[in-house]
Amino acid sequence: MTTTFEFEPIAGRFADRHPEEILEWALGQYGNISVSFSGAEDVVLVDMACRIRPGVPVFTLDTGRLHADTYRFIETVRETYPIELDVLHPDAEQLNQLVREKGLFSFYRDGHGECCGIRKVGPLSRKLATLDAWITGQRRDQSPDTRAEVPVVQRDGVFSGPDRTLVKINPLANWSSADVWKYIRENDVPFNELHRKGFASIGCEPCTRAVLPNQHEREGRWWWESSAEKECGLHADNVRKAG
């Protein structure tokens, strides 16, 4: 069994490397690996990965509530790149039960956790159970509090089990939003039209809105929940530091 600490030297070795170098290592190291694509600017990972390994597996979560622009963009990516795209869907029975009991907009009353659990985490969990490693577009600058410690390679702390290690690779961990957009412009990478409309962070249609200049991208998500609720008690501000 692979242990957590076997990844520390690797994470250290790749800490300052270009995302393409990290991807090249990851795709060479793991055969049973897939790129997670959210339908947003993490398209840069798809662009890089399919140059390294044409036909690379990519998966995306179709929550059933995405913007029309996002569905069109996913299709553009599927047609543009030599990838094997797997579009994942929520469990129909769980979704039916939620909608039957609470309607289509329960997240405005109860918070987004239950809906995201069914529409995102469920299918993600089932997909990840089939993989040895996955590649994400997580960046440290996306949430200075909850993602401040994102390493480029790690044992997945959520979906690994006592007898199974799932490796999580975050090639964009060190990149800023500006780095990503520089890459998109310089390499003529297609992007979601919602970005032209002021959307910085793109999720489901009812839960995402455009942000103003200099607003953090996270302010465009679940804005009706207080910032404390959004972080579910795990916000760094809630941590009373030893002192």
Next chain:
Amino acid sequence: MTTVSGTEPTVVFVKKIQAGGEACAKCRDIEQRLRFDGLMNRLDEILAAREGDPDSPGAMLAERLGVRRAPFFVIRDPDGGERVIESYLAFKRWFSTVGSTTGDLKDVVDRHPDLAFV
């Protein structure tokens, strides 16, 4: 202690601070593991048990719970129940449980808010 929803367990991490002001080697090692596994920001509270200071918050908690060695974790349930975990692996097992019921899935989102951005 800071709680937000009032319906989820909260996690306290207690570490020993030596007379020189530095955390003990074991505590530094566990903090490094927590950072590497992405669990550092899952802690709701970090308390210091200061060497030679029985009134420090971590030392008082250890005394109350009968814990003799730091570091250790305390899981506090919303109903007031407390559970001490002294092994890092046991703590990780507690955190990494992923269920398949809707309640479990919501719990995963609540504990790992970044997953909602996938």
